[in-house]
Amino acid sequence: MNEEIHDEGAWTPLVRAKGVFKRFSSKAETLEVLRGVGFEIPRKRTCSIIGASGSGKSTLLALMGGLERIDSGILEIGTYKLHELREKDLPQYRSRFVGFVFQFHYLLKDFTALENVALPAFMTGLSKKESWEKAQTLLEKVGLGDRMGHFPSELSGGERQRTAIARAIVNDPSLVLADEPTGNLDQVNARSIAELLLELPHITGATVVLATHDSNFASQADLRFSLADGRIATL
Template identity: 50%
Template sequence: MIRAEGLRKRYGTVEVLRGVSIEVARGEVVSIVGASGAGKTTLLQIMGSLTRPDEGCVTIDGVDLFALQDRELSRFRNRHIGFVFQFHHLLPEFTAFENVCLPGLIGGRDRREVEARATELLGLMGLSARRNHKPAALSGGEQQRAAIARALVNAPSVLLADEPSGNLDTRNREEIHRLFFDLRERLGQTVVIVTHDEGLASRADRTITMSDGRVVG
């Protein structure tokens, strides 16, 4: 479903990725672990088409991402790849509901369809009663759940998460961890998670360990 082959990436004199190749099956939850500076986030950014590699390719559902023109790539990213980051990046002037709707509206989908999907996802996240609250009125865990709903509004092929629970307390962290596996069970969602959290990594179907820009386990 996701195939990354021979990825290399250099920033100045530093080679961050050194020929990384991985595959992720549909419906699989995969964690990527390793020390800071191992190349985990760079790999995730390339898999999500946010950064182009110096060498190598990434295919999602058979589509070669970096063979696409910029506009085509942006459209593919909007429809097929969902992102969750350590900090939720919700727009403060919009409600939770409006934040969740944004990717669908940006993608040009029918407003009624997008709003119905957003309502469904906020219910799935346990946020129905909080839909009209702006981010400042939500707890950290609620903000992150809204961010996950936003990432899912276009029914993406893959959900990519970079330290999604790193900024949360123990209770909210455990809720977010459970949520990723609930999404796989309920939606068949494919999830790739970069994490330093050993508990989250151990629950994944498979763990990929990186060191010095290479996959070592």
């Protein structure tokens, strides 16, 4: 459990955004992707973001994950004020607070499922024994107890995505950001990965924010947002 959860009351929202603007500028033009976006996401809940391609879903997740900076407005996540945080402090925010799941799994091909999950824990200072044990427990929790020694090439698409989810939660992030996590999967695997992500708050206590084109998946989240024309609406 993260210390941030104890610092702030469990009743305060985990994510608070107010008047968030995000622009991408090139020589030819400035594209205003987010135009004054405001919302709150409570702790230990699931939240979905839908919207047409190019509406800014990935951009919004990247801002919450500290991969991109907002241009103006307020973005507070836990005790972190991302609008004020110095560039050099962002990696620490990301590694302590956030777990990422993407459409493509980005598992290391020369490492087993167990090693892929254990490595981020080991890199943040856990002993080898603790890291490997934690990875084992998590892989069992995501239903891969009998696949731990397999390399990514020996896993199915759904199993790879389960491994990626176990890796995303190994350092106990308060926030899990999932960008089209079922985008590459067939219907059956997509449904079971969706179920796993929707269950995560009960398994780890994390808040899950997911961007998806799957309206059925999105509709099952506790909180549902839609992005269009740079604005956010609650569904």
